[in-house]
Amino acid sequence: MKKMYRALRYHDRLVVSRIIYFFLTFGYGAIFLWSFFKNYDGYRNLGMPESIENFEGTGTVLDYVYIGFRQQHNQWLAEMADRYLNSMYRFCAFFLAGVPVLLFTFVSWSSVLFTDRQQGWNRVLKAAPVTPKDRAKSLFIAKWRTIGICTAISMAIGFLCSRLTIGADFAERVFFGSIITVLIVVTVTTVWDILGAVLGALFPSARLNLTIGIICCLTMMTLAIPFFLFWESAAWMQYTSNYIFGPGWLILIAVFAGTQVLAWLVLKRACACKE
């Protein structure tokens, strides 16, 4: 643990593996959404019409888009609207539900950069009238403030967009789905932070550190596939609104809280150590 602080300095050398991590997170977001939509048949019940004559609408903005297209005198546009209506709904649903995931992936990445920026400020803080514990507290709070604000914004955008376009039922699912996504991504990011710190302490060689980091990252992500598939096969999305405090949620929240506590302990020790 004495070398832990050095680990934080080596942290920035792990940027390349972070980039890989970024794409993997992004990929998992896509897998997550794909598995969600594969089983989600809600869009089929949204009043998809055979043609404009029997179109009932979904009561959302997309109805106006569709009607707008159909009422064009341009025959080609009208045909396209008929032919691709289903795809259009599906695409919008996919895209809008993806907003929280995409934004959060970005937040996850920017929080990494934020941590790297903290490395510099850490020098100022170490020389300033601040105890190591207060320093750790400020770093922890600052990181969570960033994550919290961005998460709230991304979830709100995701919810509002899906509410306006697809409908209330879908928006609710997106909302709970994005909470789960946030919990999972923050947990994985935190585990990665802790791993990075421990690896940096154990293996000061940057190249070795990087290699091990990438291997760990890939392993962790590979292990996550069955995790996602399990959740998907259990059709967890179908139950989220009814069973908010079900065992799955509790396990997820417990793992999330556990990693945060561990991260706090590591950070506290790291701030007390000198290079």
Place this chain on the structure above:
Amino acid sequence: MSEYTDAVRFEGVSRSKKGCLYDVGFSVPKGTVMLLVGENGAGKTTLLNVLAGQYGADQGTVYLFDRPQSDDDPAERARMSVVFDTIPYGQSLNARQVGKVFAGLYPQWDDEAYNRYLDIFGIGEKQVIKTYSRGMMQKLQIACALSHNAELLVLDEPTANLDPGSREIILQCLMEYMKDGERSILVSTNMPGELDRYADGATMIHKGRVVFSGEIDTILNSYGIVKCGPDEVSGIDRPDIVGIRHSRYSAEVMVKDRERVAAKCPGMAIDPATLDDILVFTGAYGEEAAR
């Protein structure tokens, strides 16, 4: 201002990791400016990082205001300010935002003084740090360091990236800061000639060890450069020699105790040395003297 004798005292500070230090011991008396000189890689920055709480020491003790340095004593830290070799602030911030960060950290932060220094140094409040030149970054750090009423100022090569005009302005500010006689400065440099007229003492570090530490006048009175023929070098006692510079028909020998050498070798011309000369002879020509 409280009562103490030394603003900083290093006692037997050693460090075996990156930037080795061996049994470093010297002090910066209250109310003085101490130059910390040495060639690149001598250990100056490492020592200042130990003092600034960045690095740990394997052995020895650092005393701040006559008390052993402690990480858990914020009040003691508030009495010291540090200017690092590179700017440690977030690059996307501007001077105003940096000032706000410091105001939150230091209880005696003086916003008026900060604004004044920004004006003097020509730093725009809204300009983002990443657009600064290196000299501007250095000036911003100095403005921050001077604005929280610290009793001890620790500067790591503060004038390294500055043009002569800016250097003069900063040195004037530092002298103004020292006016009341209660404050102290420890400043590292590898160009001591720029700063020695403002300093009271100098400590030289070479390969992690203290070569000398004391008042500048005493040091400069002691060291000298002997100009002699190549075959006359052998007449000077080896322990007195700091470095030898050979040219085709003559040699220049830096000696530690010019009076003793003058007494031993009466015919030789001995010129006074500057701190720059000592640094040159120790760094560039010291190896030959050691052989």
